[in-house]
Amino acid sequence: MPPPAPAARAKTRHWLVLVSFFLMVAAPAGGASWYLWRVAVDQYASTVAFSVRREEASSAVETLIGITGISGSSSTDTDILYEFLQSQRLVAEMDEEVDLRGKWSKPEGDPIFTFDSPGSIEDLVDYWGRMVKIYYDSGAGLLEIRVQAFEAEDATLIAETLFDKSAEMINELSDIAREDAIRYARDELEGAVERLKVAREAVTQFRNTHQLVDPSVDMQTQAGLLGNLQAQLAEALIEVDILSESTGVNDPRMAQARRRVEVIQARIADERRKLGQGEQSVTGEVFADLVGEYERLTVDREFAENTYTSAMAAYDAALAEARRKSRYLAAHVKPTMAETARYPDRPQIILLLSLFLFLTWVTVMLVVYSIRDRR
Numbered sequence: 001m002p003p004p005a006p007a008a009r010a011k012t013r014h015w016l017v018l019v020s021f022f023l024m025v026a027a028p029a030g031g032a033s034w035y036l037w038r039v040a041v042d043q044y045a046s047t048v049a050f051s052v053r054r055e056e057a058s059s060a061v062e063t064l065i066g067i068t069g070i071s072g073s074s075s076t077d078t079d080i081l082y083e084f085l086q087s088q089r090l091v092a093e094m095d096e097e098v099d100l101r102g103k104w105s106k107p108e109g110d111p112i113f114t115f116d117s118p119g120s121i122e123d124l125v126d127y128w129g130r131m132v133k134i135y136y137d138s139g140a141g142l143l144e145i146r147v148q149a150f151e152a153e154d155a156t157l158i159a160e161t162l163f164d165k166s167a168e169m170i171n172e173l174s175d176i177a178r179e180d181a182i183r184y185a186r187d188e189l190e191g192a193v194e195r196l197k198v199a200r201e202a203v204t205q206f207r208n209t210h211q212l213v214d215p216s217v218d219m220q221t222q223a224g225l226l227g228n229l230q231a232q233l234a235e236a237l238i239e240v241d242i243l244s245e246s247t248g249v250n251d252p253r254m255a256q257a258r259r260r261v262e263v264i265q266a267r268i269a270d271e272r273r274k275l276g277q278g279e280q281s282v283t284g285e286v287f288a289d290l291v292g293e294y295e296r297l298t299v300d301r302e303f304a305e306n307t308y309t310s311a312m313a314a315y316d317a318a319l320a321e322a323r324r325k326s327r328y329l330a331a332h333v334k335p336t337m338a339e340t341a342r343y344p345d346r347p348q349i350i351l352l353l354s355l356f357l358f359l360t361w362v363t364v365m366l367v368v369y370s371i372r373d374r375r
Helices: 012-038 061-065 076-085 088-098 099-102 121-131 153-209 215-246 251-277 285-326 347-373
Strands: 044-056 069-071 131-138 142-149 323-332
Touching: 012 121, 012 347, 044 076, 069 121, 076 131, 076 142, 076 153, 076 251, 088 099, 088 121, 088 153, 099 121, 099 153, 121 142, 142 153, 142 323, 215 251
Parallel strands: none
Antiparallel strands: 044 069, 044 142, 044 323, 131 142
8 A cells, every 4th residue: 555645734834825826915915904994085976867857848820729738857968967967067166166175174184085276277187087976867867876975064165056057067068059049030030131221222212312202103193184184185176176167267165165175185285294204203303213112122122121030039939939938957866965974885896806816826826836837
């Protein structure tokens, strides 16, 4: 029978493995535990959750036919708000309003979890990412924010101010969208007003220059007078025909009747000349041209009036549409006030740190033994 195997004894490499485990895993984990439970300051958390809602109020016509306004979330606005919550602009405004540096640097002797108050705005933005956790459900458009601070009142104040700043930002988006909606209609209305003003001034200038309110009325008057003279001429000719049958050529009544015909014919010729040249217009200016010019100005004025009416209706419609569409921030969880400090989550931090250290140690040992086996 073979002799029994000698008792196993620990070798130098075994002691080195044990020492490495202590140095790489046990000592760092123990030091972290001591710091977390002895040095780290408790943190309180305040939670606020909200969403961006867009509501379109029903117009009178839609209400009459039974279509009501629909209130829904706006994912695009929520995406913008999500980026805004991580922006340097927001952090700077919050620091100016609630003194983030002072509130996050209150505890003394905790250099890891507190903020170094002389730090730059970039340092504050990085620290903001540690103390303000943002959870965004893009499908439902819901935002949930957890704010941590070293006092419960500070955490609640930061959360409330953060919600107010978010509401202001959404209001700015609403104002911009509303202004964009009515800007084009307002520009069209201003152009129509200027065009109508120019057209009316042109008509007024024409009337002042030619001393005519409406040339077409004067033309109708002249035409009526000419028609009356032609009727009188017809009666005078009939009278001449009757006298020629009953009297002689040298009868004084015949001469008088013929003279009346000549006078009426001369008057008709004069009135016809007046229709060709305005009696109240500038000398040498054709009355028909004045009528044509006035009609052109009148058509321009009527077109400008119709354009103005359409532009005004479009502007009113744009204003009504802008009033109907509104964005607002709806909080389904208002900022909470913590009663107990739940952060930092010491057991979770130690567990994750220990796991990381152990996996690192195992990896190093495998590499060392792999190199040793190759030799």
